[in-house]
Amino acid sequence: MTAPANDTVFTWAAPPLKFGLGALDEIGGELAASRARRVLVLTDPGVRNTGIPARVQDRIRAAGIECEVFDDVAVEPTDVSIDLAVKWAREKDWDAFVAVGGGSTIDTAKAVNLLTTHDGELLDYVTPPIGAGRVPDGPVKPLIAVPTTAGTGSESTTICVVDLLSMHLKAGVSHPRLRPTLALVDPLTTVSMPSQVTAASGMDVLSHALESYTAVRFDTKPAPADPMRRPAFCGSNPISDVWCEMALKLVGSHLRAAVHNGRDLDARYQMALASTYAGTGFGNAGTHLPHANAYPIAGMAQGYRAHGYPEMPMVPHGQAVAATAPAVFAWTYPADPERHLRAAELLSGATFTRTDGAEALPHVLRELMADIDMPSGLSAFGYGEHHIESLVDGTLKQTRQLAVVPRQLDRAAAADIFRTSL
Ligand SMILES: NC(=O)c1ccc[n+]([C@@H]2O[C@H](COP(=O)([O-])OP(=O)(O)OC[C@H]3O[C@@H](n4cnc5c(N)ncnc54)[C@H](O)[C@@H]3O)[C@@H](O)[C@H]2O)c1
Ligand SMILES: [Fe+2]
Structure with missing residues (x-):
C-alpha cells in the first residue's frame, strides 16, 4: 500500500476590513449600503458602560435605520447565556447584526446569527466529538464586528467559542458562514479597556x-x-x-x-x-x-x-x-x-x-x-x-x-x- 500523498494546497480568507481612528463612525453608512432596515446591536454590560454601543446606535439611527441594543451578553459566553440571547433575538426579524465588544460579544453575535437563521441548538454545530458537527446549510444575515479588545481576532475568524456548562468544557463551532461580513476596527474603542x-x-x-x-x-x-x-x-x-x-x-x-x-x-x-x-x-x-x-x-x-x-x-x-x-x-x-x-x-x-x-x-x-x-x-x-x-x-x-x-x-x-x- 502506498502512503497517502501530502496536501499541496492551503487556504486563506478574511472579511473586508475598515481600520482606523474614527472608523466606528462609518457604521451607519455601511449598514445603509447593505440595505438593512432593522438592526440588532449586541454588547455586554461592561462595554455598554463605556457609551460606545450607544454611539453606534446613534450612528445607525442617523442613517435612517431602526436599531435596538441587546446589552446582556455574558462575558465568556455559555450555552445558557447564548440561549437567552437567541430567544431575545428571535422576537423580531433582523436584517443585520452588529457586535460591539470583545470576543465574548462577537462570538455571541455569531451564534445568534446562526441560530436565528437555522434550526437546532448550538451543540448540534459544535466540532465533534463534543458536538454533532452539523454544517449550517443556508445563508446567514450580515454581521458587522466592532472589536473593543485587542485580542481574540474573532472579527476575522469563522469561530465561535462557547462554555458548555454541563460538560465543564469550552468548545468551538467553526464554519465559513460564521465569519463576520465586515470587521470594523477602531483603536479608539480599546482605550477604556482595564x-x-x-x-x-x-x-x-x-x-x-x-x-x-x-x-x-x-x-x-x-x-x-x-x-x-x-x-x-x-x-x-x-x-x-x-x-x-x-x-x-x-x-x-x-x-x-x-x-x-x-x-x-x-x-x-x-x-x-x-x-x-x-x-x-x-x-x-x-x-x-x-x-x-x-x-x-x-x-x-x-x-x-x-x-x-x-x-x-x-x-x-x-x-x-x-x-x-x-x-x-x-x-x-x-x-x-x-x-x-x-x-x-x-x-x-x-x-x-x-x-x-x-x-x-x-x-x-x-x-x-x-x-x-x-x-x-x-x-x-x-x-x-x-x-x-x-x-x-x-x-x-x-x-x-x-x-x-x-x-x-x-x-x-x-x-x-x-x-x-x-
Ligand atoms: N472566535 C474566536 O476566534 C475566538 C478566539 C479567541 C477567543 N475567543 C473567545 O473570546 C472570549 C474572550 O474575549 P476578549 O478577551 O476579547 O474579552 P471579553 O469580550 O470577554 O471581555 C472581557 C471584559 O472586558 C470588558 N471590555 C471589553 N472591551 C472593553 C473596553 N473597550 N472598555 C472597557 N471594558 C471592556 C468586557 O465588558 C468584559 O468584562 C472568550 O470567550 C474566548 O473563548 C474567541
Ligand atoms: Fe484565543
Whole structure:
C-alpha cells in the first residue's frame, strides 16, 4: 500500500476590513449600503458602560435605520447565556447584526446569527466529538464586528467559542458562514479597556500568532479526501507566516505600554493592528496546544476571580491560553528550532542561536508575562496535581487544534505540560 500523498494546497480568507481612528463612525453608512432596515446591536454590560454601543446606535439611527441594543451578553459566553440571547433575538426579524465588544460579544453575535437563521441548538454545530458537527446549510444575515479588545481576532475568524456548562468544557463551532461580513476596527474603542483585560487579551494575540507560526506545515499533512471540505485549520503556510511575524513584532514592542498606560494611543493603535494581523493569520493556519489546553482550564475553573473582569468565577481566555504557553513552546521546540528562535527574536528584539535552545522562547514569554502582571502558573487558578488527568481529558477532545500540533501528542506529554505549568 502506498502512503497517502501530502496536501499541496492551503487556504486563506478574511472579511473586508475598515481600520482606523474614527472608523466606528462609518457604521451607519455601511449598514445603509447593505440595505438593512432593522438592526440588532449586541454588547455586554461592561462595554455598554463605556457609551460606545450607544454611539453606534446613534450612528445607525442617523442613517435612517431602526436599531435596538441587546446589552446582556455574558462575558465568556455559555450555552445558557447564548440561549437567552437567541430567544431575545428571535422576537423580531433582523436584517443585520452588529457586535460591539470583545470576543465574548462577537462570538455571541455569531451564534445568534446562526441560530436565528437555522434550526437546532448550538451543540448540534459544535466540532465533534463534543458536538454533532452539523454544517449550517443556508445563508446567514450580515454581521458587522466592532472589536473593543485587542485580542481574540474573532472579527476575522469563522469561530465561535462557547462554555458548555454541563460538560465543564469550552468548545468551538467553526464554519465559513460564521465569519463576520465586515470587521470594523477602531483603536479608539480599546482605550477604556482595564489593564488586566489589556494584558490577557494581548497574550491571546501573542499566542494566536505563535501557535499559527509553529503549527504543523500545511504540506506535511495528508491531502484531504474531499478538497472542498478542507479543515478550517490548514496549518502554517507562507501567507499566515507573514501576518504572524508582524503580529509578534508589534506585541513585543507595544503590549507592555498598552497595559501600563491605557491612554497611550500609539500603543493601543499598534495592539489593534497586531490583533488584526494575528486574527488574519490564525483564522486560517490554526491555533494548537495552548488553545486546546485553555478550553479545559477555563471550563473546569471553580473559585478563581480575575481583576478587571466581572465579579464571577472564571479564568479569562487570555490567561488560560498563556498559562501553559511557555511549557508548550519548550516542548514544540524540536519540531522547528529555527522558527522558535526567530519568534523569540521578533518578540524581544534580542538575537538567539541554537545554543540558547528550547528555553529561549519560554524565557521571553515568562519575562513579558511578569512585566504585565499575568498570573504565573495554573496553581493561581486553584489547580493542583490531582486535576491533571481531567485537564488532559479536556485537551484531548479539542480535535480542531490537535490536528495542527507540530509534534505527536500523547497523554504523558500532555500531562507533563500541565505539570510543568502548575
Ligand atoms: N472566535 C474566536 O476566534 C475566538 C478566539 C479567541 C477567543 N475567543 C473567545 O473570546 C472570549 C474572550 O474575549 P476578549 O478577551 O476579547 O474579552 P471579553 O469580550 O470577554 O471581555 C472581557 C471584559 O472586558 C470588558 N471590555 C471589553 N472591551 C472593553 C473596553 N473597550 N472598555 C472597557 N471594558 C471592556 C468586557 O465588558 C468584559 O468584562 C472568550 O470567550 C474566548 O473563548 C474567541
Ligand atoms: Fe484565543
